[in-house]
Amino acid sequence: MTELVSSSQAPSAEQADAAWQRVQRARHPERPRTLDLVPRIFDDFVELHGDRLFREDPAIVGGPALLEGRPVMVIGHQKGNDTDSNIFRNFGSAHPEGFRKAQRLMRLADKLGLPVITFLDTAGAFPGPAAEERGQAEAIASSIKLMTGLQVPVVAVVLGEGGSGGALAIGVGDEVLALENSVYSVISPEGCASILWRSPEAAPIAAAAMRMTAEDQHELGIVDSIIDEPGEGAHTDPGATATAIKAALLASLARISRLDTETLLATRYARLRGIGVYRESDVGPRAALDEPSLRRRIGRLLHLPGVPRRPRWSEIWPSGDDNNDSERGA
Amino acid sequence: MTELVSSSQAPSAEQADAAWQRVQRARHPERPRTLDLVPRIFDDFVELHGDRLFREDPAIVGGPALLEGRPVMVIGHQKGNDTDSNIFRNFGSAHPEGFRKAQRLMRLADKLGLPVITFLDTAGAFPGPAAEERGQAEAIASSIKLMTGLQVPVVAVVLGEGGSGGALAIGVGDEVLALENSVYSVISPEGCASILWRSPEAAPIAAAAMRMTAEDQHELGIVDSIIDEPGEGAHTDPGATATAIKAALLASLARISRLDTETLLATRYARLRGIGVYRESDVGPRAALDEPSLRRRIGRLLHLPGVPRRPRWSEIWPSGDDNNDSERGA
Amino acid sequence: MPIKFPFSRRRPGPTDAWTKCPDCEQQVFNRQLERNHRVCPHCGHNFRMSIGERIDLLLDEGSFVERDAGLESVDPLGFFDQKPYPDRLEAARVKTGLREAAVWGTGSVSGRRVAIGLFDFRFMGGSMGSVVGEKIARCFEAALVERIPAVIVSASGGARMQEGTLSLLQLAKTTAPLVRLDAAGVPFISILTDPTTGGVLASFASLGDVILAEPKALIGFAGARVASGTVGEELPEGFQTAEFLLEHGLVDLVVPRAELRVTLGRLLALLPPAAVEEGWDDDERRWGPIGVLSGIAEKLGGAVSETVGLDVEGEPTAGNGRSPERAAEQTLERER
Amino acid sequence: MPIKFPFSRRRPGPTDAWTKCPDCEQQVFNRQLERNHRVCPHCGHNFRMSIGERIDLLLDEGSFVERDAGLESVDPLGFFDQKPYPDRLEAARVKTGLREAAVWGTGSVSGRRVAIGLFDFRFMGGSMGSVVGEKIARCFEAALVERIPAVIVSASGGARMQEGTLSLLQLAKTTAPLVRLDAAGVPFISILTDPTTGGVLASFASLGDVILAEPKALIGFAGARVASGTVGEELPEGFQTAEFLLEHGLVDLVVPRAELRVTLGRLLALLPPAAVEEGWDDDERRWGPIGVLSGIAEKLGGAVSETVGLDVEGEPTAGNGRSPERAAEQTLERER
Numbered sequence A, B: 001m002t003e004l005v006s007s008s009q010a011p012s013a014e015q016a017d018a019a020w021q022r023v024q025r026a027r028h029p030e031r032p033r034t035l036d037l038v039p040r041i042f043d044d045f046v047e048l049h050g051d052r053l054f055r056e057d058p059a060i061v062g063g064p065a066l067l068e069g070r071p072v073m074v075i076g077h078q079k080g081n082d083t084d085s086n087i088f089r090n091f092g093s094a095h096p097e098g099f100r101k102a103q104r105l106m107r108l109a110d111k112l113g114l115p116v117i118t119f120l121d122t123a124g125a126f127p128g129p130a131a132e133e134r135g136q137a138e139a140i141a142s143s144i145k146l147m148t149g150l151q152v153p154v155v156a157v158v159l160g161e162g163g164s165g166g167a168l169a170i171g172v173g174d175e176v177l178a179l180e181n182s183v184y185s186v187i188s189p190e191g192c193a194s195i196l197w198r199s200p201e202a203a204p205i206a207a208a209a210m211r212m213t214a215e216d217q218h219e220l221g222i223v224d225s226i227i228d229e230p231g232e233g234a235h236t237d238p239g240a241t242a243t244a245i246k247a248a249l250l251a252s253l254a255r256i257s258r259l260d261t262e263t264l265l266a267t268r269y270a271r272l273r274g275i276g277v278y279r280e281s282d283v284g285p286r287a288a289l290d291e292p293s294l295r296r297r298i299g300r301l302l303h304l305p306g307v308p309r310r311p312r313w314s315e316i317w318p319s320g321d322d323n324n325d326s327e328r329g330a
Numbered sequence C, D: 001m002p003i004k005f006p007f008s009r010r011r012p013g014p015t016d017a018w019t020k021c022p023d024c025e026q027q028v029f030n031r032q033l034e035r036n037h038r039v040c041p042h043c044g045h046n047f048r049m050s051i052g053e054r055i056d057l058l059l060d061e062g063s064f065v066e067r068d069a070g071l072e073s074v075d076p077l078g079f080f081d082q083k084p085y086p087d088r089l090e091a092a093r094v095k096t097g098l099r100e101a102a103v104w105g106t107g108s109v110s111g112r113r114v115a116i117g118l119f120d121f122r123f124m125g126g127s128m129g130s131v132v133g134e135k136i137a138r139c140f141e142a143a144l145v146e147r148i149p150a151v152i153v154s155a156s157g158g159a160r161m162q163e164g165t166l167s168l169l170q171l172a173k174t175t176a177p178l179v180r181l182d183a184a185g186v187p188f189i190s191i192l193t194d195p196t197t198g199g200v201l202a203s204f205a206s207l208g209d210v211i212l213a214e215p216k217a218l219i220g221f222a223g224a225r226v227a228s229g230t231v232g233e234e235l236p237e238g239f240q241t242a243e244f245l246l247e248h249g250l251v252d253l254v255v256p257r258a259e260l261r262v263t264l265g266r267l268l269a270l271l272p273p274a275a276v277e278e279g280w281d282d283d284e285r286r287w288g289p290i291g292v293l294s295g296i297a298e299k300l301g302g303a304v305s306e307t308v309g310l311d312v313e314g315e316p317t318a319g320n321g322r323s324p325e326r327a328a329e330q331t332l333e334r335e336r
């Protein structure tokens, strides 16, 4: 993993161009969206609506679906295909009620033991005043929290733009897959360029600097597997794209479904807990916690205490013998 | 309990007068409210605010408190004492966000193992368009549902008006206590009179017909114990009223705290499940469910499946040897 | 009261008569209306349905078996307004051919077994008193015990005033089983029809894992007159319609009646009860430590049917006079 | 990098100088400001505080012990904007005397032991990268293991751009332990100070069992400029202030700085960690069946410190290169 720590240098013009091309493909107006792909991936799907609190938010869609005959819960950002539908969908940028709808559906999946599959495709959570008033930050935070504790397998797929907290709010997964031309970043390249380069025109450089392409994210360990796109990109063949996603989902679920509930939660926790790169030197008192029993200590850290017992999804999702977990983590 | 089934007859003028006097005392403008009583009952109290979703609703107040040095969660409707404060408090009629705040505080109590004490004093949930838009019915329903499953002791005290769903939303308890001059009803007497007598002026008759006084509610088994009020009513001596409530709360909690979590939940379920009076004759097929094991059947009905293990509050609330449960149920 | 399977009764009135549609004001031939699931062929207006018609609409033919048909309301408060409550009950029975405002039983939808409860608004406005609450609660408990989905088709003005707070508390009685359905992973689908208001909406009906509503159905907590009267505000357009609730995130889908059966069937296929883990047969593992009570339950033997309140017969009883705990204690005392 | 206990460093500049209050524009004597918890004596404006000042404000004197002071940021992306990320880090270190934007440790409030994390906005805008996220996560985990309340005092512009999605994922890393704190009944009190925005607000900071905020603190998800720019709307008065959030139900209390210590102490007394049931010492009962992993854990012996990531030293490592599962598997393989 030492290759992660390269010496800092400004991205070259070629690197900026290459990164920007990916950003543009990820944002391609004809790129297939969640609702374009869902009918091609799943046998049946009923879209459910509403957060049961305030409003139906069309920027996030979701509902139960059948994947190869087995029930799952699907949740995804939904951009439009033209001006009207983009206005209706708020360009895929959710208000708090969108994330709260997603949470409701995730709780339903948790109750029934359905694996959760999410599709990420948003420039980010909507930053308008109404969203702030209704607790945009709370909505994202509680969505992330819920996902870290779901007692069912969770697979997230980055379809197009994985934009910051609004993407992560439905993007915490046991495995995170990404389409070849998708991007994933902590802030939009324009936003990053505005702040650090003081010019939104530096967006391509910022895109390269943030290493936001699917390959980069795979190298960084944020993305587990990359799903190849057909030809010039997903928009050239949505059907083939859907087929590739479906195959990747089936492989992911087969891997994850091997785990029992305890191990699933422990593994997801360890995955998240391990993200980050740092140096640790021996300054100051060591973190020797006042803990009597080693066994209890590791038990407490890794295992969710007091969780209700849940159905094992290995019965719903029998583990396959294909692809070992060589793609996971390091 | 056969005395419950009396032959129907119109309330007499005397009965109507007596009932109406109670309604007026329950609504007395100087009657002590939740925030008048809380400092007199509890050693410390920090009011918390907000539903974390939409708005702080001052019609419901709540927060952790110390009762004889032991922590509890207090939640109550809050009417005002004058025009300004009544407008601020919306006359104690909560919007959905009030009930959702209450739910948040109940969840916190559940997490920390604190008994929940609620004070009921509302003409009802607010029926305005904004409340409807934000899911007033959902807010009440989910609050009731949450209370039926709280893994901590719950004691509800009817202080003044126990008005319909808005009262019940924070009124599902392991024990329900009522001040002597409080009332509790399925609809306001004015509302009932408007619908059934087609005249709001028949409110006193409706009040008598609905048997909404604390004594009637005790007879019906909805209220477990009545708390005597000083002199002409609680408003003549809030301090003495608070003392009486405190004594009743301590006795209640001592009784309830004897139960372990499983028994607590089973008992609360049985209590609610048993409310209602009906005749059952042998028409049609019997309700013979396809159930192999008798033991499992009763176990399923009475015991919450898969609940996380919780701290025993008998450690927080040691059981007293006073008052046996002779006041409970039949 | 020799009414059996009352839900199968057709509504009174000759089928060759005409009914005026309240929406488009056209005259509709009754037989045509029934063939069309009581939807106006001219404007799509959804006429209210009887329980029998609703069963025909939703369930596999002949699959419905009513449960607890013998539950009957009594008059616990001695309630008398313009006339005694028992007279109102009797009038409603005569008018509808039903014993009460709700019926529950088991049946199947596209071959999937469900526990289903249904309301008829014509019986005292579909109001919920002790009997309706008891039926809904038993419906949920049957779903729990059998691990089959629960479905409730609501049409109700709310809690029944004539039983006072006993009716109010039915909100809690019908809601409490839902906590258990959640824990056990058993789905509940709530179907809201015209009208669903008050205490029924403020309890189980709003708590479906999925909530379906019929087009233009009136759905709200308080009456629209109350809502506007209270605050003197003008009501938003479409206030308290199914479509309004959909927009406000409170229902999942507004489903035309012709698609309701298919939609319900698809949802049941997509949202099956949670798979049961290996330890299912082992009470200790699945349900957690059963503790004192279930130990007692084993000893109960014949007393069990009383304790779970499934078939108490004859004389009216206040259910809370026979809590499982009490019965269990009595049994233990007898054994000592 | 021989900086020890950096939080105790006072801010640079002579204490006899004057500072101009940005609110009332009066000149305030610095020494007076420090004595007054950095609150303007003229208008009550809350100046930002260093971590050391914050510790003095909140904790019992001398009770704070820093943990994991040796954690240091590296440059995983090789990030270079106007200058290299390592240069920005170095500049921040020099400017603040801190090693990073956050510090965590244990201490006591009115005698009650807490695990506490604190931010300093002066260090790269209090931004959260790998190190800050790691410290917050360790703080929560210590609270879980010791069963003591967690307290975080936030002041942050959000996730640190220079570490890309590694920073973004700190939102999940810092939030995941909160599920465990909930299950274990351990409280978390979040204190929001000026400013708390972006990814810190969109993760743990919004998830306190109780959320306190300092008066007039800027608190929001997106910058106010972004919010108004995006939609061209005029912003409501007081937008994104602590008081605005209180009104919108998003924080529990706005607490003047002079009362913060007392309020925190009262809350800690009122909201203690859940009492531990009898079975606490019995892992099987309290935590449910630990299953395969803990069986493995017993065999791990010396490997355990690595698996929980508490004291990996020296060379930079990607934490996810050493998942407990992986380590456990390796151990098992070695044993076979």
Ligand SMILES: [Zn+2]
Pocket (backbone or CB within 6 Å): C021, C022, C023, C024, C025, C026, C040, C041, C042, C043, C044, C045
């Ligand atoms: Zn018509």
Ligand SMILES: [Zn+2]
Pocket (backbone or CB within 6 Å): D021, D022, D023, D024, D025, D026, D040, D041, D042, D043, D044, D045
């Ligand atoms: Zn000033």
